[in-house]
Amino acid sequence: MRTVSIALASILFLAGTAIAQPKGGDKAPPAGGGGGKVKVYDFSGDTIEGDLVKPEGSTVDARDFAKHSSLITIRKDFIREIIKSAEDL
Numbered sequence: 001m002r003t004v005s006i007a008l009a010s011i012l013f014l015a016g017t018a019i020a021q022p023k024g025g026d027k028a029p030p031a032g033g034g035g036g037k038v039k040v041y042d043f044s045g046d047t048i049e050g051d052l053v054k055p056e057g058s059t060v061d062a063r064d065f066a067k068h069s070s071l072i073t074i075r076k077d078f079i080r081e082i083i084k085s086a087e088d089l
Contacts, residue, residue, distance in 0.1 A: 055073075
């Protein structure tokens with residue numbers, strides 16, 4: 001019963017918003033508020049002057065990684081340690 005009442009309430013809510021929409025002949029004005037007029041801006045007389053700014057100094061290449069030795073070492077006495085731990089049981 002609760003799900004039916006929730007479904008009915010949502011349908012009524014959606015139907016109420018559909019009724020509030022303007023009809024086809026009563027179109028809303030454009031979002032710009034210009035009334036549909038076309039505005040043209042001419043920037044041909046404006047000159048822009050400036051300098052190209054570049055960083056000073058040398059560039060650093062971060063792609064070169066340091067060469068390190070492996071942190072994994074192969075243990076030669078591993079079998080002896082397994083036998084020793086089995087003897088302790």
